[in-house]
Structure formats: structure tokens, C-alpha cells
Amino acid sequence: MVKVLLWGSLRTHTDGQAEVEVEARTFKEVLDRLAEAYPGLRPQIERGVSMAIDGRIYREAWFTEIKPDSEVVVMPYMTGG
Amino acid sequence: MALDSHGKREFKQIGTRVARPDGIDKVTGRALYGADMSAPGMLVGRILRSPHAHARILRIDTSEAEAIPGVKAVVTGADFSIPDDAALADISVNVMARTKALYDGHAVAAVAATSAQAAKAALKAIKVEYEVLPHVTDVDAAMAPDAPVVQKGRSLESVPAGMGANVTHHCEFGHGDLEAGFARADKIVERSFKTAATHQGYIEPHACLATMNGDGRADLWCCTxxxxxxxxxxxxxxGIEASQLRVTASEIGGGFGGKTTVFIEPVALMLAKKSGKPVKIVMTRDEVFKATGPTVSTSIDVKIGMTKAGRITAGAATLRYSGGAFPNTTVDMGAQAAFAAYDLDAVRTVGWNILTNRPKESAYRAPGAPQAIYAVESVVDELCLALNLDPLDVRILNAARKGTKSSYGPTFDDIGLLATLEAAKAHPHYNTPLKPGQSRGVSCGFWFNFGGNTCVSLNINTDGTVGVTEGNPDIGGSRASISLMAAEELGVPYDKVRTIIADTASLGYNDVTDGSRVTFAVGLATIKAARDAIKKMCGRVAKIWGIDEDAVEWRDGAAHPAGPNAGKFPPMTLEEIAAISFETGGPIAGHYEVNADGAGVSFGVHLCDLEVDKETGQTTILRYTVFQDAGKAVHPDYVEGQMQGGAVQGIGWALNEEYIYGADGRLLNAGFLDYRIPVASDLPKIDTQILEIPNPGHPYGVRGVGETGIVPPLAAVSNAVSRAIDVRMHELPMSPPRVLKAIKAARG
Structure with a gap:
């Protein structure tokens, strides 16, 4: 199981939990499991999110490996100028 | 060096200040910008824009315009379908209004004619019947439940029930117990701030040339x-296939995020389709201000608690952003960035996006961060003054560092904030006493940076020169930096490498030039493409020498036997290998494609000395120094240029730049005479100090540098002005009338 930290406004879709656990080994699996377990997150996930894995921020990185003790933070999709 | 290596190395060319490849063309006028391309039979395209801030479009009659001699095509919203994708649909409606004009300057029709005069006459002949609607341009007014509704039904699921119809997005970030944190504070300051929408202010207006043949194949030349x-x-x-549209990027006269979307290109293509002729559209400056994206306007509340020793015990902020008449989520970035510079046990930020009758926001350098950090850094400065603490010491005491749980969630790896703060503290600028009437402001800044989709090809020419093909418009000197990295990796002189920007048919997909990503991501891909070519060259040499490929290594621009057991062979240079490439297997090229990650966040610290004329409210910047972590500065001239450019744009934002609307919701200052960006005579030389804390995510340690520099100036200048007049300023820009008003209010 991987612990996943969600940003504040997503917690309305996880019964108020800031951190949830999912069975996942990759970036894509984290998002798939989150959307399955908490359907209210699906619209945001489909619009796009970033994910910080052990401090490094990823966008659209399906196969990035996640270890059981990795720090995983779901973040808004990064944009820049 | 192993071909998959990252980390420290002794550079031979990286870090040198080589001549820029585009310099001569640009200073002699030979460089081809968006408006410089022509085609036989080309028509002039012009766009008719709404004179109302908010109006229903009841009817558009184009018959008279179509009858004017020389007019070859007229388009309106009826010519465009609305894509299913919400983001594309918004762009489509922004480039040509459908049922409502949503802001002053919103496009409602366009013409293509054989001359500018005929096009102008045609615009006058188009009859648009409007029903003028109530409008709202202020972010706080737009959030009220009874505000005029800009667009109905656009709120995301993140917005709680009961909010006004213009509220489209809500976000929250943070951790810890705020109440307990504030209870530990010796001093709490809570303030509200406003910042004006500002334009990116690029010198080159948007321009494009579109062609579309009868068989549906289209070409577009544009500045982007x-x-x-x-x-x-x-x-x-x-609704055309990507393969049928080839887009070529011109040289670009500034973008700063404002050219990461489209405004005129779909219109030019539709006019080309209807007329069967090439169509060129060049925006006027008035159009650029009215109809292309400025940054968000904001209203922000900040509350920070601090101990007498200067430790921040808790921080909270509520951010209200408006990106104009269409939904956006820029406030996500501001709410994450607001407290990023600090190591906090308790922090919470809440963000809202609100629709207003203003043009659709476009990105602007570190979108969303300057405003949020301005508000936070202003309150930190007020606390430093109240507690009689040194502003740099307080920032050093509270600085985020490796292992800090950031205010937006992840734990920081190697970051350069502490190093930049300590550099500022030790710098002669900070230690120079101020003269009477002068004041000094300090601010930190932060930006995320990212990598993104990148594709690079590198060709070894038979004469031993090298061609690099990449897919990102060179907005800040990337061709020089990319050539330097290719030269370093291959071991050939810089002037043997030429880097070009491919059109969309010639190279795989590349994300836009944004997020400070190009030197990082394209550089990474170039290094990997060079290593791919090196591997192939070593393979050819192994065959020539009759030894295993693993027994050949690349060093100083040549293949060498890897050790004594590999045999004794004289080195073969790249030039020698290239000269016989046809005989040894054909052309040699390297390629690499990646969705790059590991860009590494970026911090900066700015120092600003200034004085304020208390009779006029005029602020004069006397001295300004930028400290920023570049990871590794590939070409220091360009890095310094980015730091200076960001500082100057931020100073303009702090002192003068703003979108000013009349009571009728129309923009009053759509031109550079009334929208005052800083010019060289307004400013001292911006000093810079580059710090190099290598980014572990890049083979050479490179970090993006393009955006962070615009973040600190807003607060650095505001803190200095506030100290100079002994009145805390809460609104940007601090134009002379606003400063004078604050001085008079304080005098009673």
C-alpha cells in the first residue's frame, strides 16, 4: 500500500481524509486506484494532475515507479509561462 | 564519462559567454518575425471587436461588407463549431465570440481583403446588433452573490454550494494546526492586498500568415x-487533422507566457479556407492590450504569526484571482507558492477563481506566484519592522531547506534558498549604509519549474560539423545554450554546432516554451541525443579497429581505446569518423525523446534600494540586486539576462503597470503611452549574482531560470516604498497618485 497525500479541496471527496492509502506501484496505478476508490476525484484526475514522488514533480508519467515507502503527493497540474 | 551519467564534471565550454547565433540577424533587421512573412496573392486579415464589456450578440449582418470590392471572405462565430473539450471550446469562443461578447475587445467578426483599406471599410460595414448587459471587472465585486453573471454554469466540482455564479474554482493547501501556531506567536499581522492585471508587454504583436489549399492542407507561420x-x-x-496543418514558428519578439495560446491563428486559417488565398493578420497594439491575455488581477488576505525571535509560527492566506471571462486555475499555483520559501509547522492557503468581464488570462512568467508571494512577503516585512528584526536574518531563520515539508505538500530535496539568502546577506549591496531619504526592501521568490515533452535530433555532418534540431522557439537564448551542451558533450568547438527550430512536420512533439523548461529539458534531450550519436560513432570505430564496441570510449571529441587491453590505436576524431560515415554504415545521427521530469524548484532573493519623492509620489529605484540559483549556468549572459528581465518586469508591475477600466467596463489605457512599462532610463543597472547549486535531475545540474526573477520584485519594491514613506502599501501598482494618497492619508 502507498500513502497518498491530497491537496485540501480534494478532501471533500475522500470523507475529509488528507491522506489515503491505495495499492499501487506506478504513477498511473495511483490515479486509477484513487478514481476507483473515490469517484468524486475522477473529474480532477481527468482534467490533469501532477504528482510529487519523493520530492520530484511529475506530469503524465504513467510508468514512474512508486515504492511502498515513497512520499506521494497529488498536486494540481503544473503550468508555467 | 559513462553515457548515462549525471553529476559534477569539469566543463570545457559550459559556462562560457559565447556569441549568440541570432545576434547579427536581429540587430541588422534580417531576422524574420511573425509579420515578416509574405505569400503571393496574400490577403489582409482584420478583426472586428466588441465595444462593450458585456453584451448579447443578437444579430450580425455581413452582407454589406461582403459586397465591398476586394473583400474575399468574412467570418463570424457561425463559421466555427464548438469543440467538445472544454479548454479548446473556451479558446474557440475567445478567438471568435458566439452568443455574447464577454469583454471590451472580444472578437465578433473578421474579414480578408486585397488591401488594408478594403478590410477597414469592410469592418465598418459589418452591422452587429448588441443587447448591452451589466458588467463586472473587479474581482471582489464579481465574487458577490448578486454580481452580473459573466458565464453561467462554469463552476467546477471543487466549488462549494452557495458561492456566487462567477466563482469557478476553489483550492486549499497546507498542513499543521493553525490555531495552535497563532497561539504561539508574540505578534500577529493580518492584512489585505490587491494587485492589478498586467500585460506581458512583449514588443512584437501577435502576427501570422495562414494558407489552406483546396485539399485541406494548411500551413501557418506565426510568432508563438x-x-x-x-x-x-x-x-x-x-476540426482538421494534425498532419494536415504544418506550423512554423517565426523569430519571437518576446512572449513571457503570453504566446502560449492562440488568438488570431484559427481566424486566419478560417479566412484562408473561405477565401482560398493566403491571409496575414497582424494585431495592432490596441488589440494586443484589449484582446490578448494579461495576467490575473487579485485580492489577497494574509495572516502571519511570529515570535519575538523571528520564528514564524503560522501562516494563512486567502487568494481571490480573476483570469477574465473564462475559467482558469492559476490560483492553484499562487496558493501553492505563497509560503514555499518558509519551513512552517502550520500553514494554510485557500484559493478562488472568479469570472470578470476582462480578457482571457494568459500565462505570465511564474503565473500566479508573484501576487501571492508579494502579499506574504509584505506581511513578513511588516512583522520584521514591528519586532525590530533584520529582514534577511528572519528569512534565513525560517528558510525552507532540504528535508523541509513544503507548504504545498512534497518534501524538498536540494534547494538553493539558504545559499541565496546568505549570499544576499554577505553582499556589499546589503552592507552599504543607506543615505537619508533612501530605503531598502527585501523579498524571496519561488517557482516550481518543470520539464515536459521534448524531442531532439542531432546530425553529424560529413565535414565534422553538427546540426541540432529542436522544437522550441528560442525566446531567451536557448539556441546558444543547446549548441553549447551539444559541443560540450561531443567535444567539438561551439562554432561547429548549429541549432535550428523545427516546424511541426519535421520533428516529434515538443511542449511550449514555458515553465522555464527549455534549457533544462531540451538541454537534457540534446545531451542524450549527443550520447546516442557518440555510441554510434564508437560502434563504427570498433568495427574499423576490429574490437568490441565496449572497448571504445569517447573523450575530448574523439574515440579512444578504452584501456590497455583494447589494443593500441590512434584516436579517431569526430571529423575523421564523419568523413567516412558513408563507407562505415551511412549517416550518423543521434535522437532522444522524453517527457522530462526532475526540473527542480528555483528560489531567488532580491534587494531594492529606492527613494520616494514625497511631494509627487514618484519612486526612483537606486540600486537593485538579484540572487538566484541557476543549478549550472550554461551561458551566464543569458542567465543574467533572465534575472534582469524578470526584475525589470516585476518593478514595472510594482510601480506603474495596470489595466485601467472605465465605469462602462472599457479599457482606458490600451497603449504603451498610458500603460507604462519601465524603460532603460527609468532604472539603474540590475546587478546579478548567480548561485550554482546543481540540480540532481539534470546531467549538467541545470535548473530553469526564466520565471523566478519576476516573483520577488513586487514585494521587494513595496517593502522599500513602505519603509521610505513609513506607510504600509497594500495595493499594486504603487503609481505616484496612489503613493501620494497613502502619504496624505497617513498625515491625516
Whole structure:
């Protein structure tokens, strides 16, 4: 199981939990499991999110490996100028 | 060096200040910008824009315009379908209004004619019947439940029930127990701030030339920060296949984020389709201000608690952003960035996006961060004054560092904030006493940076020179930096490498030039493409020498036997290998494609000395120094240029720049005479100090540098002005009338 930290406004879709656990080994699996377990997150996930894995921020990185003790933070999709 | 290596190395060319490849063309006028391309039979395209801030479009009659001699095509919203994708649909409606004009300057029709005069006459002949609607341009007014509704039904699921119809997005970030944190504070300051919408202020207006043949194949030449983005958006809006639209990026006269979307390109393509002729559209400056994206306007509340020793015990902020008449989520970035510079046990930020009758926001350098950090850094400065603490000491005491749980969630790896703060503290600027009437402001800044989709090809020419093909418009000197990295990796002189920007048909997809990503991501891909070519060259040499490929290593621009057991062979240079490439297996090229990650966040610290004329409210910047972590400065001239450019734009934002609307919701200052950006005579030389804390995510340690520099100036200048007049300023810009008003109010 991987612990996943969600940003504040997503917690309305996880019964108020800031951190949830999912069975996942990759970036894509984290998002798939989150959307399955908490359907209210699906619209945001489909619009796009970033994910910080052990401090490094990823966008659209399906196969990035996640270890059981990795720090995983779901973040808004990064944009820049 | 192993071909998959990252980390420290002794550079031979990286870090040198080589001549820029585009310099001569640009100073002699030979460089081809968006408006410089022509085609036989080309028509002039012009766009008719709404004179109302908010109006229902009841009817458009184009018959008279179509009858004017020389007019070859007229388009309105009826010519465009609305894509299913919400983001594409918004762009489509922004480039040509459908049922409502949503802001002053919103496009409602366009013409293509054989002359500018005929096009102008045609615009006058188009009859648009409007029903003028109530409008709202202020972010706080727009959030009220009874505000005029800009667009109905646009709120995301993140917005709680009961909010006004213009509220489209809500976000929250943070951790810890705020109440307990504030209870530990010796001093709490809570303030509200406002910042004006500002334009990116690029000198080159948007321009494009479109052609579309009878068989549906189209070509587009345009100034943009991303030709692939233009292809994707235009193909989506017009319903054509990506392969049928080739987009070529011109040289670009500034973008700063404002050219990461489209405004005129789909219109030019539709006019070309209807007329069967090439169509060129060049925006006027008035159009650039009215109809292209400024940054968000904001209203922000900040509350910070601090101990007498200067430790921040808790921080909270509520951010209200408006990106104009269409939904956006820029406030996500501001709410994450607001407290990023600090190591906090208790922090919470809440963000809202609100629709207003203003043009659709476009990105602007570190979008969303300057405003949020301005508000936070202003309150930190007020606390330092109240507690009689040194502003740099307080920032050093509270600085985020490796292992800090950031205010937006992840734990920081190697970051350069502490190093930049300590450099500022030790710098002569900070230690120079101020003269009477002068004051000094300090601010930290932060930006995320990212990598993104990148594709590079590198060709070894038979004469031993090298061609690099990449897909990102060169907005800040990337061709020189990319050539330097290719030269370093291959071991050939810089002037043997030429880097060009491909059109969309010639190279795989590349994300736009944004997010400070190009030197990081394209550089990474170039290094990997060079290593791919090196591997192939070592393979050819292994065959020539009759030894295993693993027994050949690349060093100083030549293949060498890897050790004594490999045999004794004289080195073969790249030039020698290239000269016989046809005989040894054919052309030699390297290639690499990646969705790059590991860009590494970026911090900066700015120092600003100034004085304020208390009779006029005029602020004069006397001395300004930028400290920023570049990871590794590939070409220090360009890095310094980015730091200076960001500082100057931020100073303009702090002192003068703003969108000013009349009571009728129309923009009053759509030109550089009334929208005052800083010019060289307004400012001292901006000093810079580059710090190099290598980014572990890049083979050479490179970090993006393009955006962070615009973040600190807002607060650095505001803190200095507030100290100079002994009145805390809470609104940007601090134009002379606003400063004078604050001085008079304080005098009673």
C-alpha cells in the first residue's frame, strides 16, 4: 500500500481524509486506484494532475515507479509561462 | 564519462559567454518575425471587436461588407463549431465570440481583403446588433452573490454550494494546526492586498500568415512560444487533422507566457479556407492590450504569526484571482507558492477563481506566484519592522531547506534558498549604509519549474560539423545554450554546432516554451541525443579497429581505446569518423525523446534600494540586486539576462503597470503611452549574482531560470516604498497618485 497525500479541496471527496492509502506501484496505478476508490476525484484526475514522488514533480508519467515507502503527493497540474 | 551519467564534471565550454547565433540577424533587421512573412496573392486579415464589456450578440449582418470590392471572405462565430473539450471550446469562443461578447475587445467578426483599406471599410460595414448587459471587472465585486453573471454554469466540482455564479474554482493547501501556531506567536499581522492585471508587454504583436489549399492542407507561420501547441489547438478548433496543418514558428519578439495560446491563428486559417488565398493578420497594439491575455488581477488576505525571535509560527492566506471571462486555475499555483520559501509547522492557503468581464488570462512568467508571494512577503516585512528584526536574518531563520515539508505538500530535496539568502546577506549591496531619504526592501521568490515533452535530433555532418534540431522557439537564448551542451558533450568547438527550430512536420512533439523548461529539458534531450550519436560513432570505430564496441570510449571529441587491453590505436576524431560515415554504415545521427521530469524548484532573493519623492509620489529605484540559483549556468549572459528581465518586469508591475477600466467596463489605457512599462532610463543597472547549486535531475545540474526573477520584485519594491514613506502599501501598482494618497492619508 502507498500513502497518498491530497491537496485540501480534494478532501471533500475522500470523507475529509488528507491522506489515503491505495495499492499501487506506478504513477498511473495511483490515479486509477484513487478514481476507483473515490469517484468524486475522477473529474480532477481527468482534467490533469501532477504528482510529487519523493520530492520530484511529475506530469503524465504513467510508468514512474512508486515504492511502498515513497512520499506521494497529488498536486494540481503544473503550468508555467 | 559513462553515457548515462549525471553529476559534477569539469566543463570545457559550459559556462562560457559565447556569441549568440541570432545576434547579427536581429540587430541588422534580417531576422524574420511573425509579420515578416509574405505569400503571393496574400490577403489582409482584420478583426472586428466588441465595444462593450458585456453584451448579447443578437444579430450580425455581413452582407454589406461582403459586397465591398476586394473583400474575399468574412467570418463570424457561425463559421466555427464548438469543440467538445472544454479548454479548446473556451479558446474557440475567445478567438471568435458566439452568443455574447464577454469583454471590451472580444472578437465578433473578421474579414480578408486585397488591401488594408478594403478590410477597414469592410469592418465598418459589418452591422452587429448588441443587447448591452451589466458588467463586472473587479474581482471582489464579481465574487458577490448578486454580481452580473459573466458565464453561467462554469463552476467546477471543487466549488462549494452557495458561492456566487462567477466563482469557478476553489483550492486549499497546507498542513499543521493553525490555531495552535497563532497561539504561539508574540505578534500577529493580518492584512489585505490587491494587485492589478498586467500585460506581458512583449514588443512584437501577435502576427501570422495562414494558407489552406483546396485539399485541406494548411500551413501557418506565426510568432508563438509553441508551434506544436498552435497545431493542436488550431486543428482542434477547426476540426482538421494534425498532419494536415504544418506550423512554423517565426523569430519571437518576446512572449513571457503570453504566446502560449492562440488568438488570431484559427481566424486566419478560417479566412484562408473561405477565401482560398493566403491571409496575414497582424494585431495592432490596441488589440494586443484589449484582446490578448494579461495576467490575473487579485485580492489577497494574509495572516502571519511570529515570535519575538523571528520564528514564524503560522501562516494563512486567502487568494481571490480573476483570469477574465473564462475559467482558469492559476490560483492553484499562487496558493501553492505563497509560503514555499518558509519551513512552517502550520500553514494554510485557500484559493478562488472568479469570472470578470476582462480578457482571457494568459500565462505570465511564474503565473500566479508573484501576487501571492508579494502579499506574504509584505506581511513578513511588516512583522520584521514591528519586532525590530533584520529582514534577511528572519528569512534565513525560517528558510525552507532540504528535508523541509513544503507548504504545498512534497518534501524538498536540494534547494538553493539558504545559499541565496546568505549570499544576499554577505553582499556589499546589503552592507552599504543607506543615505537619508533612501530605503531598502527585501523579498524571496519561488517557482516550481518543470520539464515536459521534448524531442531532439542531432546530425553529424560529413565535414565534422553538427546540426541540432529542436522544437522550441528560442525566446531567451536557448539556441546558444543547446549548441553549447551539444559541443560540450561531443567535444567539438561551439562554432561547429548549429541549432535550428523545427516546424511541426519535421520533428516529434515538443511542449511550449514555458515553465522555464527549455534549457533544462531540451538541454537534457540534446545531451542524450549527443550520447546516442557518440555510441554510434564508437560502434563504427570498433568495427574499423576490429574490437568490441565496449572497448571504445569517447573523450575530448574523439574515440579512444578504452584501456590497455583494447589494443593500441590512434584516436579517431569526430571529423575523421564523419568523413567516412558513408563507407562505415551511412549517416550518423543521434535522437532522444522524453517527457522530462526532475526540473527542480528555483528560489531567488532580491534587494531594492529606492527613494520616494514625497511631494509627487514618484519612486526612483537606486540600486537593485538579484540572487538566484541557476543549478549550472550554461551561458551566464543569458542567465543574467533572465534575472534582469524578470526584475525589470516585476518593478514595472510594482510601480506603474495596470489595466485601467472605465465605469462602462472599457479599457482606458490600451497603449504603451498610458500603460507604462519601465524603460532603460527609468532604472539603474540590475546587478546579478548567480548561485550554482546543481540540480540532481539534470546531467549538467541545470535548473530553469526564466520565471523566478519576476516573483520577488513586487514585494521587494513595496517593502522599500513602505519603509521610505513609513506607510504600509497594500495595493499594486504603487503609481505616484496612489503613493501620494497613502502619504496624505497617513498625515491625516
Amino acid at each position: 512560444q509553441g508551434q506544436y501547441m498552435v497545431r493542436t489547438v488550431c486543428a482542434g478548433v477547426l
